[in-house]
Amino acid sequence: MDKPVVRDAALLFFRVIVGLIFIVHGWHKLMISGITKTTGQFSAWGVPQPKLSAWVSGLAETVGGAMLVIGILATFAATGLALLMAAAIYFVHLGAAGFTQLGVEGGNSIEFPLLLLISLAMIVVFGPGRASVDGVLSRA
Template sequence: MDKPVVRDAALLVFRAVLGLIFIVHGWNKLMITGITKTTGQFSAWGVPQPKLSAWVAGLAETLGGAMLVVGILTTFIAGALALLMAAAIYFVHLGAAGVADLGTVGGNNVEFPLLLLVGLILIVVFGPGRASVDGVLARA
């Protein structure tokens, strides 16, 4: 299993799925839920500068997700999205006592953003793989 083609294929699939998840969540903030309602949610959660934060989160998730899918500036984008996920975990998914809401159905569960954070860290550590724009540019 430690063959370059298998590793690159796995990184491609992993990067594409992770990127699509971010695109969907960002698009939802920008176009489905809308910035006004997202700003209200961010305000209720105590996110600082809720309107600016809503725009930053929506645009970063949508554009950053697309960049992950194609693999351009991958480690930089994964690092930036990891910081965004860390902020989301801190401001949204931790309870008032600073304790994560683990496994509560319908609660602000921390498992999903934590999984996204770990996935982004893996991309920062292992890179995008050869099946990416970054990989093609590195070989050129």
């Protein structure tokens, strides 16, 4: 398993899945729920500057997720998204519904954003891999 091709394939798969998760969540905030509904949710949760926060999180998740999928400036995108996840954990998920959502109606548990935060940290630490735009440009 300690072969570069296996490592790069695993990093590619991991990075693409994490990126797609962020694209879906950002797109949902921007286009499905819409900024008005997202702002209302953020306001109810006590997020500071809820309208600005809704726009920033929706755009950052959509654009940052796409950057992860493509693998361009991936460590930069992962760092920004990690800061966003840390803010989400602090303002929304910390102590809201416990660790897991099992049996909690509409709970804002901490396990999913924590998993995303750790996943982003793995991308920052190990990089995007050679199967990325960053990897191709670094070899050129």
